[in-house]
Amino acid sequence: MVVYRFLATPRWLGYAALTVAAATVMVLLGLWQLDRYHQRAEINARIDAGTSAxxxxxxxxxxxxxxxxxxxxxxxxxxxxxxxxxxxxxxxxxxxxxxxxxxxxxxxxxxxxxxxxxxxxxxxxxxxxxxxxxxxxxxxxxxxxxxxxxxxxxxxxxxxxxxxxxxxxxxxxxxxxxxxxxxxxxxxxxxxxxxxxxxxDEPAPGFAVVPADKQNALQNAGYVLQWWLLAAMTVYGFGYLARREARGPRPANLLDEEADEEEAAHSAPRPA
Structure with a gap:
């Protein structure tokens, strides 16, 4: 039976608080980048709309x-x-x-x-x-x-x-x-x-057109995905470590059996 009472110890409570804090910051950074994406996409939409307006x-x-x-x-x-x-x-x-x-x-x-x-x-x-x-x-x-x-x-x-x-x-x-x-x-x-x-937008001869400064909104969309994936990985990492801790150390006889099986696999003759 897997027991998780250790999660109430000061050490694991500290790990949990650190995980929640880190994941929260990453989610907020993702939200900030999402807002920047919408702002830049709106600018690009105005630039495109003005082309034919x-x-x-x-x-x-x-x-x-x-x-x-x-x-x-x-x-x-x-x-x-x-x-x-x-x-x-x-x-x-x-x-x-x-x-x-x-x-x-x-x-x-x-x-x-x-x-x-x-x-x-x-x-x-x-x-x-x-x-x-x-x-x-x-x-x-x-x-x-x-x-x-x-x-x-x-x-x-x-x-x-x-x-x-x-x-x-x-x-x-x-x-x-x-x-x-x-x-x-x-x-x-x-x-x-x-x-x-x-x-x-109609420069005279001798002038070059000053191009509209379109924004790289897709870059911000990429940052949104990056931060939110990192937040999910942080939470997953805490759960993975807690699961390993709950299972405890693996029995020595099980480790020996796995070592024997691996050695036998390596020493088995290969088919011609």
């Missing part, structure tokens, strides 16, 4: 900046990222900014931000596309196609502000930044600015 007016998605020049408006809601929007105005190439350190298809270059001034005097930053750096190095201005003149209508994906942005710096006769943060850029501009930017 009809653009909507910029002001239908994000509020206009209500303040004076050098200020920004409200941030866009999280669910509006990657929405296809359209805006009409005039480009202001005098305040164009290059975003350095941007990679497209393995090459590092610049994204070109040009303010689009709308009819009401507010402006939105438009990412017109990606260009390669100049052959002469970082201190040489890259070849940037000129912005169209006159009134233009731009369509593209709405992007939220990037974090940890710095103020534009003068490099080789043009302004450069590392991160696109409208609230930090706005004080250098003579108009109120939307606190988001538009990534053009």
């Amino acid at each position: 009809t653009p909507v007016a910029l002001t239908e998605v994000i509020g206009r900046p209500p303040g004076a020049a050098g200020t920004v408006g409200p941030q866009p809601a999280e669910h509006t990222e990657w929405t296809r929007v359209t805006a009409t105005g005039r480009y202001d190439p005098a305040h164009e900014i290059l975003v350095r350190g941007r990679t497209v298809e393995g090459a590092v270059g610049f994204e070109v931000l040009t303010p689009l001034v709308l009819n009401d005097g507010t402006a939105v930053l438009v990412d017109r596309g990606w260009v390669r750096p100049a052959a002469g190095g970082a201190l040489i201005a890259p070849d940037v196609p000129a912005a169209p003149t006159g009134t233009v209508t731009v369509s593209g994906r709405l992007r939220p502000p990037e974090s940890r942005g710095g103020r534009p710096q003068e490099v080789a006769g043009h302004a450069e930044i590392r991160r696109i943060t409208p609230s930090v850029i706005a004080p250098a501009l003579p108009y109120p600015l939307f606190d988001a930017y538009v990534s053009s």
